Amino acid sequence: MRDHLFCTACRREFPIDSAFPRCDGCNEPLEVSISRAKPSIKTDAPRLLERFLDFMPLASLHAGISLGEGDTPLVKSSAAARETGIDRLFFKNEALNPTWSFKDRGTIACIEHALNLGYERIGTVSTGNMAASVAAYGARAGLQTYILVGSNLPEEKIAPIAIYSPRLILVDGDYGDLYFRSLEIGKQRGVYFMNSDVPFRVEGSKTIAFEICEQMGFEVPDNLVVPVSSGGNFRGIIKGFEEFLEAGLIDGLPRFIAAQADGCSPIADAFENNREAVERIVKPNTIAKAIANPYPPSGNQVLRKLRQHGGIAMTVSDAEIESAQELLARDGIFGQPAAAAPLAAVRKLVSQGTISGTQSVACVVSGAGVKSMSHLAAKEYQGTRIAIEKLQDVFR
């Protein structure tokens, strides 16, 4: 069967290169279906997408696009392992990507696709990690790159996007509508909007699962904990494990655990209340801005997948996130607040007895702490003040 897209809800099929990433019947996200005879990992390939090309809906790759995305460390915990009693606790550190978040994996898959289709203009709707990622890769690929942000974006969040010289569009109006409106405009005007959960971005996210499997010697972690916002990255990670299982590279799936923030948890709310569809959160309020999507476009599909696989969606408070961020740093990793939500969730699940110390756990650290420091600015840090002449007194 040829590569194609299908609706994640009604299963209807669409051409692989459809200019719109959602089902025109259900308004649910489309997803890639590929089948290869005997897909394998090209272990000698230095580039991410080349390494996993057999699992990608791409025939070949363009030169001069890669920035060395992926191939991020899987760090075995010491401090958090001791505290939680989980000996095999791992952090997949996505903060070591070229723009310091997991978004680069999906962005490069979309860029390759856009170039294949001859697009000259690309765009995205984001104020954070995805904006920087698309701006960086768009610049590198020489594409006209539109970054749509809310017009009230604080000045400090503009610089790390603007440095790549994209076309920055400050939109007055309901920021929540921008996701859908941009996809419509993209279809009409020939702009590839690589938003948070478009099919090729989800394909890129699969590589997080692929690498975890490789790094654990093709043993699957018992639990896989991911911070979830739009749901696109979580969908990709689940799909990656499914495809490796199908290819016979692993012999089971992890328990998939979606971590959201108390102050914006549309998926966890629907999961706990046995609803089939997410409901829009009116006033998101959390320090974990990267997972504060009030109306996740892949929310319903995440719910379907969690139920299919016996997964969990849950919430953690800002205080728990801050505390987990500090614990993570004791393992040497400075993640952004969203990136610490999985560890906060693990602590909670251990105290509830849902995870035991004999199980293995992999947490996805989604992005770098240096990118979101505003909540830390208010903190008081303990420091010893001393005159240089008396410095030796500190070291008794």
Add this chain to the structure above:
Amino acid sequence: MRDHLFCTACRREFPIDSAFPRCDGCNEPLEVSISRAKPSIKTDAPRLLERFLDFMPLASLHAGISLGEGDTPLVKSSAAARETGIDRLFFKNEALNPTWSFKDRGTIACIEHALNLGYERIGTVSTGNMAASVAAYGARAGLQTYILVGSNLPEEKIAPIAIYSPRLILVDGDYGDLYFRSLEIGKQRGVYFMNSDVPFRVEGSKTIAFEICEQMGFEVPDNLVVPVSSGGNFRGIIKGFEEFLEAGLIDGLPRFIAAQADGCSPIADAFENNREAVERIVKPNTIAKAIANPYPPSGNQVLRKLRQHGGIAMTVSDAEIESAQELLARDGIFGQPAAAAPLAAVRKLVSQGTISGTQSVACVVSGAGVKSMSHLAAKEYQGTRIAIEKLQDVFR
């Protein structure tokens, strides 16, 4: 001959585990000398120091210390290559290290050494990249970690260090004296101060050269451009190329080019004036804070090495650095100002005819732009403001 240290000026020998990293006669930095029969790269080793263990003064490595340092991408330029006419222009992107700068390479070498010697306390003097690096690895290794900073450090620079929970010491007095004073106190009180150019940190920096050689298929770049501050990293990179040449892995050395900022260029000043020793800069003034060391402790050794190998030391202005930072971003890489100094230097050398388009050039991008954004805050960015109802008008 056994591994030992020697004075980079008078060549006198010292034991490899000396508790003081400078010559008590010359006050010049000591350096490691090792000799192995047939050193080779352990190409299957996943960890940095394991891969290059034959080239390291370490017999074995500790578990649970690595954070996945090194193995950073060598990115082939598109935008800057077009502009400069240098087809084979490469960026070694050190911003993808665990604390987002090259410092992690030297830090882990020092941590391994400190653990071998049984140290329980470590420290450093830094307000930026090195402070974060030592704090992160110190936390991970479970060592008591002292970070010495000037007492006037702006609040915003504290959070990315304090997150790792080190002992933060705010010192009132001449910050320039702290480098030497901390080494003295470290010797007296048993604290391993892993300052900018101590011997094992220099050993860690060698791996930048090793990786560039590997990534270029053991062809040596014609020119290697590095932002230079204390001189420790530059010394390590030069030493790495020298050792690969000695081992027969490469058949020549690059031309070594040290880039400094106009506002703080003690090494370039001495180089241009044919002086043998650097002179202290009274008021450093540049946006490239990471290379604003007014009295570089390895400055004289850098001068000796540049003269030995026919290298160059030069300066670039803040305006040239800012412009190069933007050009670098068009290649998809957001480096801190210091990290853009090499590209600024390349532009200058091309316009002077010192580098031609047929030569290959590798630039070391030393650290991440997201870590030093203050100079960008003042910038005005071009953005289009539009109401959401009219959004489609942007995409004619």
